[in-house]
Amino acid sequence: MHIPIKVDYGVRALLDLAEHAQEPAVRSADISLRQHIPQSFLDRLLLTLAKDGLVRSVRGPLGGHALARDPAQVTLGMVMRSLGGNETIVGCLEAPESCNHLAGCGQREIWSEVEDAVQRILDGTSIADLLVRTKAARALVVSAAN
Amino acid sequence: MHIPIKVDYGVRALLDLAEHAQEPAVRSADISLRQHIPQSFLDRLLLTLAKDGLVRSVRGPLGGHALARDPAQVTLGMVMRSLGGNETIVGCLEAPESCNHLAGCGQREIWSEVEDAVQRILDGTSIADLLVRTKAARALVVSAAN
């Protein structure tokens, strides 16, 4: 049970784009610097996100990346599905015959219950939600420093 | 987001032990045959489960494995923690300084929310629960065959 760092990176990148939504395009180099994500790696992630329609990228000078939709319409679930690889919760998801020997494996429903619970949380949290959370967290840090 | 097959194997093994609780010890070879788990692999899993106090194993002829506790007291969460490796949901669990740069990463709480939800489901399901579920599933299969 593990959240790949790619997903966290991706979310941070989208959050960065949401914060700079007034700019027509944000360069990956800037995101990389601000979010402390290795740039070449970040580029791949942005590419994947673009292919999945979460960001719009434009090349050349003045180029960069921008959110393709309203931050409230982009959920963590989408990011996970985009970047998290197409792994399934357990090997026998769509290959039920491999585990379903003789009398059926009683665990299957539990594993998918788990999957559903995770998806519910992830699909219930948008980039917009996360942005206000992040700002609140930052405010806390600042006030603690005083 | 993935449930390693080890865990499923382990649960199936424990389920098998629970079903044969009247026998003083069940040989891993029998479990292997009944549950279709490669024996050498199963042996390792049983060893781990034994080290974590979930089964009791005895060597020699008449030896084998048995549940170390009441099936109702053994949860899927325990099996997961025992066999699932000590992976954490995201790298920066107990290394918050690595991600907590400048102002804190707002996602951290979401990831642990997810982790908690999973743990709640897993800790809320015991081998005993699963045994009745499995029997019900088997009854369904049998009735469907008639």
Added chain:
DNA sequence: CTTGTAGTTGACCAACTTGGTCAACAATAC
């Protein structure tokens, strides 16, 4: 039309995890 900028693509990489095997070893019942 050249030049610089910035995203895209493919090849490649080390480290780690997963699922699994095998042979040798240790305990124990008969």
Added chain:
DNA sequence: GTATTGTTGACCAAGTTGGTCAACTACAAG
């Protein structure tokens, strides 16, 4: 002492993760 059964360590192939690099392509400005 012998057969049986769990224990332990070494080893393995395949896949995933996190990451790099060089080449390529699109485009804006001059």
